[in-house]
Amino acid sequence: MKxxxxxxxxxHIPFCESICDYCDFSKLQYxxxxxxxxxxxxxxxxxxxxxxxxxxxxxxxxGTPTSLDDDLFLRLLNMVEPFSKCVKEYTIExxxxxxxxxxxxxxxxxxxNRVSIGVESTDDRILKSINRHHTxxxxxxxxxxxxxxxxxxxxxxxxxxxxxxxxxxxxKDIKNILSLNPSHVSCYSLTVHEHTVFFLNNILPxxxxxxxxxxxxxxxxxxxxxxxxxxxxxxxxxxxxxxxNLTYWRNKEYYGVGLGASGYVNGIRYKNTTNLKNYLKGKNxxxxxxxxxxxxxxxxxMLNLRTVEGLDLGTYKELFNKDLYKNKQKxxxxxxxxxxxxxxxxxxxxxxxxxxxxxxITLDLFA
Numbered sequence: 001m002k003x004x005x006x007x008x009x010x011x012h013i014p015f016c017e018s019i020c021d022y023c024d025f026s027k028l029q030y031x032x033x034x035x036x037x038x039x040x041x042x043x044x045x046x047x048x049x050x051x052x053x054x055x056x057x058x059x060x061x062x063g064t065p066t067s068l069d070d071d072l073f074l075r076l077l078n079m080v081e082p083f084s085k086c087v088k089e090y091t092i093e094x095x096x097x098x099x100x101x102x103x104x105x106x107x108x109x110x111x112x113n114r115v116s117i118g119v120e121s122t123d124d125r126i127l128k129s130i131n132r133h134h135t136x137x138x139x140x141x142x143x144x145x146x147x148x149x150x151x152x153x154x155x156x157x158x159x160x161x162x163x164x165x166x167x168x169x170x171x172k173d174i175k176n177i178l179s180l181n182p183s184h185v186s187c188y189s190l191t192v193h194e195h196t197v198f199f200l201n202n203i204l205p206x207x208x209x210x211x212x213x214x215x216x217x218x219x220x221x222x223x224x225x226x227x228x229x230x231x232x233x234x235x236x237x238x239x240x241x242x243x244x245n246l247t248y249w250r251n252k253e254y255y256g257v258g259l260g261a262s263g264y265v266n267g268i269r270y271k272n273t274t275n276l277k278n279y280l281k282g283k284n285x286x287x288x289x290x291x292x293x294x295x296x297x298x299x300x301x302m303l304n305l306r307t308v309e310g311l312d313l314g315t316y317k318e319l320f321n322k323d324l325y326k327n328k329q330k331x332x333x334x335x336x337x338x339x340x341x342x343x344x345x346x347x348x349x350x351x352x353x354x355x356x357x358x359x360x361i362t363l364d365l366f367a
Contacts, residue, residue, distance in 0.1 A: 006265055007056040008247040012258030013065040030067045037280050043079045045257045054086040057244035066094040066103055073103055077110040084111050089243040091116055096138035104149045115146055116155040122176040126165055143180045155184035160214040162190055170214055174221045183240040187218050188233050212356055219352055231307045232355045251303045267291050302362045310349030331364045
């Protein structure tokens with residue numbers, strides 16, 4: 001059930017200089033010999049899977065793509081280059097300590113025009129306590145070097161609810177980030193996954209009350225400076241929203257290549273193997289979900305309602321031959337009255353308060 005041309009590509013680089021205490025992504029400590037083999041397999045997968053050389057967005061994530069040695073980093077960018085000729089937004093993730101001037105120049109030369117920096121906290125003591133290996137000075141230096149080389153579309157990632165981080169410290173984090181003139185800020189609430197150091201040390205995720213208060217503070221400080229809260233965990237200057245991530249939230253299809261990468265092509269959602277040994281042998285046993293009409297309908301509601309674009313009820317009716325407002329009028333009117341949803345130009349749009357309880361809203365709309 002293909003509903004659009006596949007115009008977006010995600011590439012996963014699993015290597016990191018060190019493993020953060022909270023991280024549960026497909027990742028491993030960087031070793032050059034493994035990275036060489038990984039790039040061999042990745043290049044083969046890339047050329048087999050991606051059949052569109054006129055992509056609109058590319059996102060290289062991880063892990064930490066910039067943990068690669070310079071020659072391997074250049075090899076990665078070279079293998080992606082044939083797919084990037086028509087790209088509007090080309091993003092790469094990095095950590096401040098591995099973002100060298102040489103890598104920045106390579107990025108600029110190969111067409112990368114958006115950079116996402118893992119900051120997590122601007123407090124050096126907190127960074128050390130979670131096994132991060134940069135300081136806030138490193139973040140400032142990275143931003144300065146990027147700007148001086150013509151890369152000024154920069155996102156900063158923060159984690160909300162880290163141990164020993166108070167609301168006052170969070171306010172300071174946001175003010176520090178704003179001092180760097182970002183175009184985009186992402187704030188994700190801490191989750192504690194099995195097998196991470198946090199889990200083994202019995203560290204608990206933040207309470208719902210703390211998360212709500214934290215998001216409210218972030219939203220207040222960022223919107224006051226002209227940022228748009230365009231998705232639950234993301235704020236952007238006007239026109240700087242992440243086009244690649246909007247692909248996911250608009251329920252559009254995308255390629256995913258690399259260890260543990262997810263994709264959605266020809267009505268099939270898949271996740272690559274997370275077993276590195278198998279991946280390096282070319283044995284990519286994917287988890288497969290065939291998206292039936294009912295699944296597509298639920299994804300459409302769940303994903304669209306994460307953004308201020310909201311759910312277009314007209315498009316919904318065209319896709320599923322259903323009138324959602326008519327079928328769920330009592331539910332929708334209730335959430336509109338309570339200030340959690342707005343109905344504007346036949347679009348169902350979440351307010352800030354609605355974004356904070358989206359799970360409940362979507363479940364009520366599915367019921």
